[in-house]
Amino acid sequence: ETGVTQSPTHLIKTRGQQVTLRCSSQSGHNTVSWYQQALGQGPQFIFQYYREEENGRGNFPPRFSGLQFPNYSSELNVNALELDDSALYLCASSPQGWQDYGYTFGSGTRLTVV
């Protein structure tokens, strides 16, 4: 098992720019979710993908979009960056259905918007 890997680990962007964050799921996991963790808060669900299809979305605007690829790797894209988008972005993967451990999380990408 290689776990969940995310890249880059840190990123600084200017307001109004676009950003793409990447995630490589744990081997055998076909479900991937993205979470945003603002400072001092718990992770907030952005969206989930299962077999390359979006499978649910949290309370985030359409400028947050994603993709899942046939190898189950994933991207999170954010357009028209705002200062409030500064946060830790976590990718999490799991096999289909419930697992007692929930999801396996990556270490995250720290995005700073200036």
Added chain:
Amino acid sequence: DQQVKQNSPSLSVQEGRISILNCDYTNSMFDYFLWYKKYPAEGPTFLISISSIKDKNEDGRFTVFLNKSAKHLSLHIVPSQPGDSAVYFCAASLRSNDYKLSFGAGTTVTVRA
């Protein structure tokens, strides 16, 4: 809409003593509850979970208690060790929502030697 709440942002406990972390939720339909532990610069790691049909689950030093009528769960760590110093997140999920997780804001635990 914060469906999962951890009202204590921090907890300090002496090594060897019990740590008790609390979590409240508002959605009575939640099926599963989990606790995650997070060290700085790392992602959350799974600690222990409990199904809504149980009221207790134990794994080594960690025990989770669920009180459905009060919509309350707690995590007990006995005995507390210095390596337990971390941020602890309570999370809940709904099978009907494909098990997406709703997290609390976290409790920072500091274990004093």
